[in-house]
Amino acid sequence: MAKNKYQLVYDELLETIRGGKLEAGEVLPSENVLSDLYGASRETIRKALNLLAQNGHIQKIKGKGSVVLDTQRMSFPVSGLVSFKELSQSFEAAAVTKVHQFALVKADDAIASQLTCGPNTEIWKIVRSREINGEKIILDKDYLDKRIVPYLSKEICENSIYEYLEGELGIKIGYAEKEITVEECTNEDRAYLDLRDFQHVVAVKSYVYLDDTTLFQYTESRHRLDKFRFVDFARRGQV
Amino acid sequence: MAKNKYQLVYDELLETIRGGKLEAGEVLPSENVLSDLYGASRETIRKALNLLAQNGHIQKIKGKGSVVLDTQRMSFPVSGLVSFKELSQSFEAAAVTKVHQFALVKADDAIASQLTCGPNTEIWKIVRSREINGEKIILDKDYLDKRIVPYLSKEICENSIYEYLEGELGIKIGYAEKEITVEECTNEDRAYLDLRDFQHVVAVKSYVYLDDTTLFQYTESRHRLDKFRFVDFARRGQV
DNA sequence: AAGTGGTCTAGACCACTAT
DNA sequence: TAGTGGTCTAGACCACTTA
Numbered sequence: 030m031a032k033n034k035y036q037l038v039y040d041e042l043l044e045t046i047r048g049g050k051l052e053a054g055e056v057l058p059s060e061n062v063l064s065d066l067y068g069a070s071r072e073t074i075r076k077a078l079n080l081l082a083q084n085g086h087i088q089k090i091k092g093k094g095s096v097v098l099d100t101q102r103m104s105f106p107v108s109g110l111v112s113f114k115e116l117s118q119s120f121e122a123a124a125v126t127k128v129h130q131f132a133l134v135k136a137d138d139a140i141a142s143q144l145t146c147g148p149n150t151e152i153w154k155i156v157r158s159r160e161i162n163g164e165k166i167i168l169d170k171d172y173l174d175k176r177i178v179p180y181l182s183k184e185i186c187e188n189s190i191y192e193y194l195e196g197e198l199g200i201k202i203g204y205a206e207k208e209i210t211v212e213e214c215t216n217e218d219r220a221y222l223d224l225r226d227f228q229h230v231v232a233v234k235s236y237v238y239l240d241d242t243t244l245f246q247y248t249e250s251r252h253r254l255d256k257f258r259f260v261d262f263a264r265r266g267q268v
Numbered sequence: 269m270a271k272n273k274y275q276l277v278y279d280e281l282l283e284t285i286r287g288g289k290l291e292a293g294e295v296l297p298s299e300n301v302l303s304d305l306y307g308a309s310r311e312t313i314r315k316a317l318n319l320l321a322q323n324g325h326i327q328k329i330k331g332k333g334s335v336v337l338d339t340q341r342m343s344f345p346v347s348g349l350v351s352f353k354e355l356s357q358s359f360e361a362a363a364v365t366k367v368h369q370f371a372l373v374k375a376d377d378a379i380a381s382q383l384t385c386g387p388n389t390e391i392w393k394i395v396r397s398r399e400i401n402g403e404k405i406i407l408d409k410d411y412l413d414k415r416i417v418p419y420l421s422k423e424i425c426e427n428s429i430y431e432y433l434e435g436e437l438g439i440k441i442g443y444a445e446k447e448i449t450v451e452e453c454t455n456e457d458r459a460y461l462d463l464r465d466f467q468h469v470v471a472v473k474s475y476v477y478l479d480d481t482t483l484f485q486y487t488e489s490r491h492r493l494d495k496f497r498f499v500d501f502a503r504r505g506q507v
Numbered sequence: 508a509a510g511t512g513g514t515c516t517a518g519a520c521c522a523c524t525a526t
Numbered sequence: 527t528a529g530t531g532g533t534c535t536a537g538a539c540c541a542c543t544t545a
Contacts, residue, residue: 033514054481059530070516072311075531088442088481091531092524096481203327209448209498211470229468229493231450242293242327242335254468259448259498272533298511309535314512330512331543 034069038077046086046097056094057087085262127165129221130156131183133175140172143236143247151175155186158221161256165223168230168251177245203240209233209259218251231257273308277316285325285336295333296326324501366404368460369395370422372414379411382475382486390414394425395460400495403462407469407490416484442479448472448498457490470496 045051058066063074078095081087087095134140136150144152152172159167171190173181178194185193194200212232214224224230230251237246284290297305302313317334320326326334373379375389383391391411398406410429412420417433424432433439451471453463463469469490476485 035514061530070518072517073515076514078531085443085445088477088479089531090480090524091522092529093480094530098481204324204501204503206324207500207502209496209500211450211493211496238327240327241329241332242337254450257448257450261446261448261500262443263446264443274533300511309537311536312534315533317512328512329543330541331510333511 034067035073035076035080038063038067038069038074039080042077042081043086046081046100051097053097053099055097057097059094083264125160126187127158127160128155128183128186129158130154131181131186140247144172144174145244146174153178153181155181155190156217156221157186164253164256165221166253166256168218168221170249170251172247174245177239177243201240203238203242205238206236207233208235211254212251222251222253224253227254229254273306274312274315274319277302277306277308277313278319281316281320282325285320285339290336292336292338294336296336298333322503364399365426366397366399367394367422367425368397369393370420370425379486383411383413384483385413392417392420394420394429395456396425397460403492403495404460405462405492405495407457407460409488409490411486413484416478416482440479442477442481444474444476446472446474450493451490461490461492463492466493468493 042057051057057063057078060071060074060078063069063078064071067074078087078089081095082089085098086100087097089095132154134152134154136144136146136148136152138148140152140154141148141150144150146152151174153175155169155171155173157169157171158165159169161167173190177200178198181190181193191202195202210232211229214228214230218224218230222230231254233250233252235246235248235250236244237248238244281296290296296302296317299310299313299317302308302317303310306313317326317328320334321328324337325339326336328334371393373391373393375383375385375387375391377387379391379393380387380389383389385391390413392414394408394410394412396408396410397404398408400406410425412429416439417437420429420432430441434441449471450468453467453469457463457469461469470493472489472491474485474487474489475483476487477483
């Protein structure tokens with residue numbers, strides 16, 4: 030559970046916002062009031078509020094207060110680091126994962142360059158398709174460094190790999206670099222996806238790092254054009 | 269100028285990283301050392317370091333220090349809020365902006381719903397194409413609320429609107445919501461862009477807000493498929 | 508054991524917004 | 527003028543890494 034005081038404040042405030050107890054446009058209690066309310070220093074309260082601001086839930090206005098933003102407008106953010114399982118829960122749609130390939134392979138040149146590891150490094154290779162409302166829409170190709178993930182199974186891949194890594198293995202994921210481009214369909218895309226007559230797919234390539242800056246995963250997620258949507262919340266300056 | 273102490277520290281540290289004085293993998297001086305160095309309290313130093321971490325320049329590791337990340341790997345980030353002009357400067361390519369439409373119009377229903385303003389509100393409508401290396405690749409359609417931007421000219425649009433808003437008018441942009449999807453080409457796309465025989469474009473829709481949560485701009489940026497690239501840096505937890 | 512970053516405090520002064 | 531958020535300080539204790 031949230032053992033840090035600022036995370037606790039963050040969670041509770043987010044809940045009151047999400048729960049609709051505060052409408053968009055209303056202001057949160059002032060920092061001093063919250064400070065008394067939670068028995069926390071003002072800086073600790075500010076830490077929680079700044080997190081809410083970063084994630085697009087409030088806007089802090091000098092002299093006024095912390096205004097609640099309309100978070101429904103764009104609905105859920107696909108931004109940041111979220112796994113497919115977390116995503117599909119927002120969908121509320123029937124999502125089915127099918128594992129097409131699951132193997133432990135030696136890194137060839139292509140993989141080695143993506144994971145910046147030596148050739149012959151042992152790598153888990155997983156190919157999965159994601160079916161939503163009866164159509165195979167997304168093709169996920171994952172490569173995981175076995176030195177970091179010693180064990181894996183087909184069953185885990187049918188569920189959520191992230192859930193396993195963070196929950197079971199206690200692996201702490203630090204950050205990721207993502208690139209979104211549009212590429213021509215490959216034969217692999219056509220084999221595993223319901224592509225209709227689209228000539229292109231949206232390719233999302235992710236490099237995932239541990240807390241200690243170790244690169245341990247490369248993922249290529251290929252989406253059918255018409256079903257792709259990416260939402261982002263961005264701030265101009267820094268918080 | 270950076271009048272805040274933590275911004276000054278941020279700028280200087282970023283410069284030493286960018287300038288190559290620190291290689292990827294090396295560690296910054298510890299927070300206590302930087303604290304002495306800059307004559308600032310440790311919390312102030314931490315504020316600067318957390319900004320560097322958020323923006324993907326360093327990774328802070330407990331017990332070790334602040335490790336410099338390889339920021340070249342993905343090259344420039346298109347993420348966050350950047351205008352086309354800032355972007356094209358990174359390109360180093362010949363970028364030409366052509367203004368196709370520049371007019372003050374009354375909001376019709378379509379625009380009014382995007383800008384959540386009443387009908388008949390006065391809106392600047394600008395349509396521009398962006399040419400890179402001799403090809404018209406991007407079509408930008410901007411709608412700006414005249415109540416916020418009282419004056420605008422074709423010349424300004426040929427340059428950077430953001431530069432004008434922030435520099436000349438002193439408008440403080442707070443945040444933006446962005447959505448990336450793929451759409452079928454319209455006749456407008458075909459008229460203004462060198463589309464070859466692509467059937468789709470990447471559509472980036474942005475809603476831009478002021479510091480005080482006023483929505484004042486809606487922009488639709490339409491990119492030719494093969495030239496689109498979006499790079500993102502994401503952290504799992506919060507900083 | 509020494510050094511690192513992570514959390515938290517109690518207080519200060521400032522700039523801005525409301526009235 | 528009173529209240530708000532923004533910056534900054536000096537100090538404390540903790541968890542973690544390294545030697």
